[in-house]
Structure formats: C-alpha cells, structure tokens
Amino acid sequence: MPGNQLAPDIPTDVLGDERAHLAQSRAALKAMREHAQSLSADAAGDWVSQQILQSLLDQRVAALADHPDTPLFFGRLDREDHDDLPGVIYVGRRHVHDGASRPLVIDWRAPVSRAFYQASPTDPMGVVRRRRFGYHGGDLTAFEDEPLNEGADFGPSQILTEEIERPRTGPMRDIVATIQPDQDEIVRAALTQTVCVQGAPGTGKTAVGLHRAAYLLFTHREKLARAGVMIVGPNKAFLSYISSVLPALGEVKVDQTTVAELLGEHDAPEDPLVAAVKGDARMAKVLERALWLHIVKPTEGLVYTRGVHRFRVADYEVREMVASLRGTTRYGPGRAALAQRLAHQVLVRMEQRGDSPDDRVQDAVARSKPVKQLVDSVWPKLTPAQVLFRLLSDAEFLASAARSDLSAEEQEALLWRKPYRSWKSARWSAADAALLDELADLIERTASIGHLVVDEAQDLSEMQLRALGRRCRTGSATVLGDLAQGTTPWSTRSWATVLEHLGQDSGEVTELTLGFRVPREVLDYAARLLPAIAPDLAPPRSLRPGQGSLAVRQGGEVADAVRDALAREGSIGVIVPDGMAGAVSASLDGVPHAVLGPDSTEEHRLLVIPATLAKGLEYDHVIVVEPADIVEAEPRGLARLYVVLTRAVTSLTILHAKPLPAQLA
Numbered sequence: 144m145p146g147n148q149l150a151p152d153i154p155t156d157v158l159g160d161e162r163a164h165l166a167q168s169r170a171a172l173k174a175m176r177e178h179a180q181s182l183s184a185d186a187a188g189d190w191v192s193q194q195i196l197q198s199l200l201d202q203r204v205a206a207l208a209d210h211p212d213t214p215l216f217f218g219r220l221d222r223e224d225h226d227d228l229p230g231v232i233y234v235g236r237r238h239v240h241d242g243a244s245r246p247l248v249i250d251w252r253a254p255v256s257r258a259f260y261q262a263s264p265t266d267p268m269g270v271v272r273r274r275r276f277g278y279h280g281g282d283l284t285a286f287e288d289e290p291l292n293e294g295a296d297f298g299p300s301q302i303l304t305e306e307i308e309r310p311r312t313g314p315m316r317d318i319v320a321t322i323q324p325d326q327d328e329i330v331r332a333a334l335t336q337t338v339c340v341q342g343a344p345g346t347g348k349t350a351v352g353l354h355r356a357a358y359l360l361f362t363h364r365e366k367l368a369r370a371g372v373m374i375v376g377p378n379k380a381f382l383s384y385i386s387s388v389l390p391a392l393g394e395v396k397v398d399q400t401t402v403a404e405l406l407g408e409h410d411a412p413e414d415p416l417v418a419a420v421k422g423d424a425r426m427a428k429v430l431e432r433a434l435w436l437h438i439v440k441p442t443e444g445l446v447y448t449r450g451v452h453r454f455r456v457a458d459y460e461v462r463e464m465v466a467s468l469r470g471t472t473r474y475g476p477g478r479a480a481l482a483q484r485l486a487h488q489v490l491v492r493m494e495q496r497g498d499s500p501d502d503r504v505q506d507a508v509a510r511s512k513p514v515k516q517l518v519d520s521v522w523p524k525l526t527p528a529q530v531l532f533r534l535l536s537d538a539e540f541l542a543s544a545a546r547s548d549l550s551a552e553e554q555e556a557l558l559w560r561k562p563y564r565s566w567k568s569a570r571w572s573a574a575d576a577a578l579l580d581e582l583a584d585l586i587e588r589t590a591s592i593g594h595l596v597v598d599e600a601q602d603l604s605e606m607q608l609r610a611l612g613r614r615c616r617t618g619s620a621t622v623l624g625d626l627a628q629g630t631t632p633w634s635t636r637s638w639a640t641v642l643e644h645l646g647q648d649s650g651e652v653t654e655l656t657l658g659f660r661v662p663r664e665v666l667d668y669a670a671r672l673l674p675a676i677a678p679d680l681a682p683p684r685s686l687r688p689g690q691g692s693l694a695v696r697q698g699g700e701v702a703d704a705v706r707d708a709l710a711r712e713g714s715i716g717v718i719v720p721d722g723m724a725g726a727v728s729a730s731l732d733g734v735p736h737a738v739l740g741p742d743s744t745e746e747h748r749l750l751v752i753p754a755t756l757a758k759g760l761e762y763d764h765v766i767v768v769e770p771a772d773i774v775e776a777e778p779r780g781l782a783r784l785y786v787v788l789t790r791a792v793t794s795l796t797i798l799h800a801k802p803l804p805a806q807l808a
C-alpha cells in the first residue's frame with residue numbers, strides 16, 4: 144500500500160463518504176448554533192446577570208459559526224478499539240456533536256487529537272491510520288493516508304508540502320492542519336511551564352505562539368478567561384498581519400498589543416547609547432533608590448487634638464514606624480500603612496486615658512489633617528513621572544540614586560542636555576517608558592495576567608523584559624525569537640538572560656530548526672551573514688528546495704523587477720533602506736501599491752516596506768533594494784539585512800548599485 148494517496152487517483156467513494164460526513168457535521172453544527180440562538184438570558188435574575196448571560200450566549204453563537212471557506216475537519220484517526228473513545232475520530236477546528244451527543248468532529252486541542260500531530264510508525268499512539276485531507280474552499284478535494292501500524296516511514300506529507308508552497312495573500316493563516324510534532328510539543332506544553340523558542344526565520348515561531356495561546360485557552364478556559372492571555376508583538380503592522388489567526392481558531396478574547404501600547408506610546412528621539420543605558424537592568428536598582436530617597440527622616444512627632452485632649456506620638460516613634468515599613472511594602476501602600484500606624488498609636492494613647500475608641504475612630508484619625516500632613520511631609524505622594532523627571536534633570540540626585548551601579552559617564556549620559564521645565568512638560572522616550580513602568584510598579588503592584596506570548600523577544604531591553612515579566616508574575620510566558628535577528632542596541636545574546644529579566648528563570652529553552660517559509664537557496668544565501676551576526680547558531684534548514692528562487696542583479700530597476708513579480712501569483716514586498724521608501728514609491732508611479740507604515744493595517748498586493756518594519760512579515764516575492772545602505776543605516780545593520788533577506792516565500796531579487804556587503808559578495 145502506498146504511503147501517500149492523493150487526488151486524482153483516489154477511490155472516489157472514499158472521498159464521497161468523507162464528504163457525506165462533512166455534510167452531516169455541517170448540519171449538526173447548524174443545529175448546535177440554532178439551539179444556542181434559541182436560549183434566552185431572561186432566566187437570569189437581575190438585569191446585570193441577564194446582560195452577562197446574554198454576552199456569554201452571543202459568544203457561544205459566534206463560536207459556533209461555520210466558515211464556508213474551510214471544512215470543519217482536516218484529519219481523521221482510525222484507532223485501535225480498546226478504550227471508551229470512538230474508533231474513528233475526525234479532528235477539526237471545533238467540537239461538533241449530533242443530536243445524541245455523539246462527537247462528529249473533535250477539537251484539535253483535545254487530548255485525544257494529540258495523536259494526529261504526534262503519532263509515528265515508531266510510536267503509533269494507538270492509531271492504525273492517519274488521514275489528512277486536502278481541501279479547496281470549504282470542500283474536501285483530496286486525502287492522504289499514513290498507515291501507522293506497519294512500522295514503515297512514509298516520507299514527507301504532500302498535503303503539508305502543498306500548504307507551505309501555497310502563494311501567500313493577505314494576513315497570516317492558522318496552521319492547525321499541519322502543525323509539526325516539534326511545534327506541537329511547544330503548543331501543548333503545560334500552562335505552568337514557561338517556554339522560550341529560539342528559531343531561525345520562518346520556522347513557525349509566531350504561528351506556534353498563537354496556537355499555544357489558543358490551546359491554553361481551550362484547556363484552561365475558566366482560569367484564563369479570568370486571568371487573561373496577551374500577545375505582544377513588535378508593531379501594529381505586525382499585529383494586523385497576525386490578527387486573523389486566533390479568531391479563525393475561535394478565540395476572540397485575546398489582547399494583542401505592542402510594547403509601546405502597553406508601556407505608553409512615548410517616542411521622544413534619543414541617542415541609542417543613552418537608550419542602551421536606560422534599557423540596562425541596573426536601572427532597576429537606581430530607580431528603586433530614587434523613589435525611596437524621597438522619604439524624609441521625621442524630625443517632628445504628631446499632635447492630634449480631640450475635644451479638649453491632645454494626643455502625641457513622639458518623633459522617635461514616627462522614625463521607628465517609617466524604618467519598619469521601609470522595604471517591607473510598596474511605596475504607595477506604605478503611605479497608607481504609615482497613616483494607619485500613626486492612628487493606631489493615637490488610639491493607644493486614647494485607651495491609656497481610659498477611652499474605648501473603635502475601628503471607625505482609627506480610620507477617622509488616619510484620614511485627619513494632622514496625620515495627612517505628617518505623612519505627606521515624611522512619605523510624599525509621588526508619580527512615576529515626578530521621580531524620573533528628578534532623576535534625569537538633577538545630577539546630584541542621580542548620583543545618590545546611582546551610587547556605584549552606574550559609571551560617571553553613564554550618569555552624564557542619562558542627564559537631559561536641555562532639561563524640561565517640569566515633569567508635566569517632559570517628553571519621554573521609548574526607553575523612558577520602561578523606566579516609568581518600573582517606577583509605577585514600585586509604587587503600586589502591577590496586575591498579572593495568566594499567560595503572555597512575547598514575539599521578537601530578542602529585541603527587548605532588560606528593562607522592557609522586566610516590564611513584561613511583571614505582567615505575568617503569577618502566570619507563565621511563551622517567549623519567541625531569534626538571536627540572529629536582534630536589531631536593537633540592546634538585543635540579547637542569550638535566552639537565559641532574557642528569562643532571568645522576565646522573572647521566569649525556570650523557563651525551558653527549545654529550538655525550532657526547520658524553515659517553512661524561505662526557500663533553501665535563499666536561506667543558504669542569507670546564512671552567509673550568520674558568522675558575523677550570531678556565530679554560535681547553526682545554519683538554518685529549509686523544507687523547501689526552491690531552485691531558481693534567488694536573483695542578484697547589479698544595476699537593475701525596481702519597476703522592472705516589480706513588473707516581473709506582478710506577472711506571477713502572490714504578494715510582493717519591495718524592501719528598501721528606510722530613507723529610500725519615498726523615492727522607490729515615486730518610481731512605481733502608476734503601479735497600484737502602498738508604503739507600509741508602523742500603523743498600517745490595510746492590505747495591498749504590492750507594498751514598499753522600509754527595512755526596519757519588515758520583521759515578522761513575509762511576501763511571496765521579495766525585492767530587496769541596495770543591501771549596502773540597509774547595513775549602513777544602523778549599528779546592527781547586518782542583522783537587519785538578515786531579517787530582510789529572509790522574508791521571501793517564493794522568490795528573492797536583490798537589486799544593487801553599490802557593492803554588496805563582503806559576506807554576500
């Protein structure tokens with residue numbers, strides 16, 4: 144029996160039977176949806192409960208929508224029959240059952256579906272035969288059978304090959320039908336396990352991160368519905384590119400955001416060297432000291448008057464209270480605690496006089512004017528902006544906060560050349576945003592969510608990682624990235640360091656090594672840059688041979704290369720040095736296209752892409768203009784070029800007038 148069977152030589156009655164099962168499943172899903180629509184929220188007692196129930200019912204109805212352009216299932220397992228589960232299982236995007244609660248399709252995330260991704264001739268996991276379906280629109284068009292009980296290996300799946308060779312149009316699609324065993328391991332790792340994935344370009348890191356979010360939401364629905372799941376990507380254009388994947392998997396309640404959106408959209412320009420100091424984790428200690436330096440040693444006690452009586456708390460007692468609170472609480476709650484302790488001491492005095500005040504009296508004393516005045520003078524109310532403003536404008540204050548943690552040169556670099564007049568008029572940089580966030584957390588605890596997925600994590604500063612780490616302090620994270628694609632002044636060289644600053648030291652580092660995007664010829668060419676940018680990484684491997692996918696032309700015109708690409712199928716990205724975007728766009732006069740911006744969300748078949756925005760994206764045909772200028776433009780220009788050269792799915796054309804960088808020549 145052949146390992147693979149594909150249309151057109153398949154027995155049509157097999158496909159006919161499978162189509163009948165699909166039709167039956169569709170009808171059952173329709174009935175499930177109609178049933179959900181018929182349920183009323185009126186049963187809930189009060190108005191608020193009715194609204195909540197109605198919203199849950201609406202979500203349920205939306206989740207039961209049938210998408211006519213994808214079939215309800217993409218795989219089938221025929222199992223050895225020695226448990227309670229059905230002998231035949233159809234694996235799809237969601238559960239579907241008939242009127243008698245008999246499962247017709249089982250969610251890909253259910254434990255029993257795992258064998259669809261993991262079973263192999265050496266470990267069949269109770270599966271006799273795995274069937275994968277090919278489809279066009281919503282219709283089944285082919286199938287491929289793998290007998291798993293015969294011990295023989297059956298080469299690469301043609302359905303997978305067709306899926307990854309398919310021309311790309313529009314936003315990223317889910318990969319649920321073709322998740323590979325090593326990817327599946329990551330997707331299904333336990334919720335408590337933080338996973339860090341190092342992977343060469345196109346190995347599916349982003350795809351895996353998104354599917355992991357969907358898997359966790361399914362498996363721990365109740366917990367994560369409460370605690371929340373968040374995806375953090377490099378910019379809005381990237382988020383727009385990945386935005387359809389989770390909704391297609393039925394998950395609509397996941398926050399997808401950028402670091403800038405999360406920490407505050409501050410963008411005052413800044414010297415990269417200054418940004419690098421601000422991004423260093425040593426700043427955490429400096430900020431902590433800067434905040435607590437605002438506490439003033441109490442020199443006076445408290446006098447509280449009630450009627451004709453005066454109650455005193457001596458200055459040394461106030462000093463003791465402040466000393467005992469310092470370091471045991473965050474700054475904000477510390478203020479409230481000091482007020483309560485002062486009030487408590489007043490109550491003790493009242494009791495010593497023979498009064499018997501209750502808790503309400505203590506609260507009233509804590510809120511009274513003399514207590515507030517004393518707390519404000521000793522433990523002043525502060526905002527993050529006030530503290531950072533002082534730190535960046537007052538050399539003496541910076542020196543006392545920095546101690547020996549920052550060198551004199553580093554302190555000098557941190558101080559604003561032209562200080563702002565007040566914290567209210569200060570303009571903050573992206574690096575400042577992480578410092579403000581650190582201070583905010585020192586003042587009041589940041590709430591933690593259940594699970595955080597961080598993409599392109601190699602580009603985050605230590606302080607940004609700390610900011611993200613706080614947001615999953617009591618949860619876990621999926622950290623995705625590629626050390627070779629680090630382009631910021633602070634890009635990391637080690638995942639252990641990333642996990643440490645994220646506060647997830649026990650995270651497990653794993654690697655994806657097989658590329659699904661970039662043709663081998665292109666990937667091998669780009670990998671010539673690796674010894675210069677990430678000498679410790681092994682060269683990436685590609686699943687796709689892609690003969691003839693690479694063209695390097697000296698003196699070629701962009702318009703000609705674009706015309707050739709337009710004659711073929713699929714999307715086209717013209718990636719240019721940032722400064723050339725306008726000129727290249729002008730040279731395409733009359734050819735419909737758009738220039739990608741950091742906030743772009745519309746779709747275009749032909750895009751001009753500034754090199755610094757290309758990260759994470761992919762196009763069928765990529766035209767890279769003037770690599771030497773891309774390298775020249777920034778300190779980690781070679782890494783930027785590596786990113787740019789690895790965006791192509793089908794073809795890469797390089798146009799250059801200047802000599803190519805030595806590594807590529």
Ligand SMILES: Nc1ncnc2c1ncn2[C@@H]1O[C@H](COP(=O)(O)OP(=O)(O)OP(=O)(O)O)[C@@H](O)[C@H]1O
Pocket residue numbers: 303306307315316317318321322323326342343344345346347348349350351625628659660758759760761789
């Ligand atoms: N198992 C798979 N089956 C089909 N397609 C896949 C699979 N894994 C990844 N892909 C596809 O490969 C392409 C690259 O995936 P993805 O963008 O997730 O890679 P990445 O590792 O994040 O790349 P980069 O480092 O360049 O950002 C995407 O089109 C994705 O859909």
